[in-house]
Amino acid sequence: MSNAVLEVKNLHKQYEGKAVVDGISFEINAGDIIGFIGPNGAGKSTSINLISTIVEFDQGNVMYLGREIRRHEKDYKKALGIVPQDLAIYEDLNAYDNVKFFCSLYNIKGNQLKEKVKEALEFVGLWDRRKELPAKFSGGMKRRLNIACAIAHSPKLLIMDEPTVGIDPQSRNNIMEAVLRLNKEGTTIIYTSHYMEEVETLCNRIVLMDKGVIVEDLDKQVYKSKYAAQGLHSLEEIFLHLTGTDLRDMEV
């Protein structure tokens, strides 16, 4: 029996006749931290949008716990958390109200809501600053609040889209520790980043996309041993080997 939490099967998405996602398939098992990587314009963000139901796919299927997400969208959404790449918080609501509002969208009420909000803010180290507006926060604190808003409802599957962009090493380290703690507590995570060392540290499996297709999908250790014979030791070296060194500015 499959241990897959999420099964992505032959997913297609076109924009103006151009295939942006061209038949990708992969599985995510319970407890995984999947590194979902690729150069700019590879189709990662579109794939994330398809998996998270933000955009509808043209062909293929996505199954959550063996059930089609299109047919059981509400149940799937209850289990899903998303940390968008751009900060998704209200600047005019304090940290507590931000987390409380987003958590309340999951039909959590009363004392349970209060507890969940407290847990999430404590988890990201912002409980003491809960009454402050995000406008007063540093970039790292805003990123942590962005995460708190995504985890307060205790999602089973968490999609983190470049959660450490533009922050200092201390905040990044703090977020990476938080990702590992969340995973230990039973959350399955899809993690995208352009920082290869982050992916290397956090993820147990890596899915590499380029030009709308999956180029590699391997366990991290298998990855390393597979390419070590070619003199490629770090994930960054393997990434550049598989996707080339050409700039992708034109393809974004």
Next chain:
Amino acid sequence: MDHFLPLLSLGLKRRSKDFFVLFYSIVFPMIVILLLGYLSSKSYGNVLSSYHYYAIVTVPFCSLMAVSTVSYATQDEKMANTSLRFLTAPITKVELILSKLFSCAIVLSLCNVVTLGAAKLLFQMDFKGNFFNIIILLTAETFMVSGIGVYLGLAFKNLNAVRNFLNLPLCIFGFLGGAFFPIGSLNPIFAGIINTSPLTWVNRGIVSSIYDNNAQILWTVTIIFVLIGVIFTGLTILFFKKEAFK
């Protein structure tokens, strides 16, 4: 409808702190009433003073102009980048659309109550027992305006293009409805054109209920506004586009 209340509560909180809503629904109409009322004070009598006239016509006009404000309000999430959280949360589009509609309609209606209440106190306006009826009419108008604004914001393809010329037909409606100065004609063609403005009927409804003790037009217009609001809300639910919200 499990998620409607938190969505409505957020909408009310944000709208009640919205500078544009408060300014264009309370401060701006009061300035217009004071200014135009003062400038034309010698042209009116005591029963219907210039301040009374401009209070009656300016509040509905500013309510109609709020279409643009509502269409912007529907894009709150787009501006704050929080739309992705909405789209991935287990909320329905009906809950989302109705929360937008009612939060805008409630706050705009409260602004109308404040403005008209202030005008009543400042200019000793005697509504002859019709204050509540007029508030109902204006609430129906804001419901219609919110319905149209939400439709433009969430279901219409080229919102930015529409916003550029939206104020023109609204100002024409205002002109025809007598929002700038009293207008009327014996010419049947021009009289027909005047009748195309919803503000003409709002103002007639208010005037005839206060001064002729006849509320028939007022209630007819109220019902029509509610129906138009319901139709636009239905259209928004039907044609809601994730892309417009994202």
